[in-house]
Amino acid sequence: MLVDLKKPDAALEHLRISLQLRPNHPESLMAAGLAFFSKGLNAEAINLYQRAIQVKPDFTEAYCNLGVALGAINRTDDRQAALEQRCG
Numbered sequence: 001m002l003v004d005l006k007k008p009d010a011a012l013e014h015l016r017i018s019l020q021l022r023p024n025h026p027e028s029l030m031a032a033g034l035a036f037f038s039k040g041l042n043a044e045a046i047n048l049y050q051r052a053i054q055v056k057p058d059f060t061e062a063y064c065n066l067g068v069a070l071g072a073i074n075r076t077d078d079r080q081a082a083l084e085q086r087c088g
Contacts, residue, residue, distance in 0.1 A: 008034075008035035008038045009035075012032060012036075015028055015031055016032075026055045026062065029048045030049060030061060033065060033069070034065065037065070037069055042072050046066060046073075049065050049066035058086070059086075063087055067079045067082035070082055
């Protein structure tokens with residue numbers, strides 16, 4: 001995946017197309033969140049992780065990434081709650 005290759009802008013180009021075709025695809029939402037997070041755009045990442053969780057409430061990876069993003073903006077109580085939901 002392009003996010004894994006440290007190419008968030010290229011990943012976002014592809015993910016925008018994917019999300020236009022399937023706006024509620026949880027894996028694409030989460031991947032877009034990862035791309036935004038890697039660019040330091042935490043608010044956008046948090047929004048996308050939350051959308052992925054709304055669509056797929058048992059999406060453990062999205063909860064864990066949400067917790068990390070919340071921690072990055074010092075929302076420690078929210079971070080802990082997200083991590084406790086599904087991340088053990």
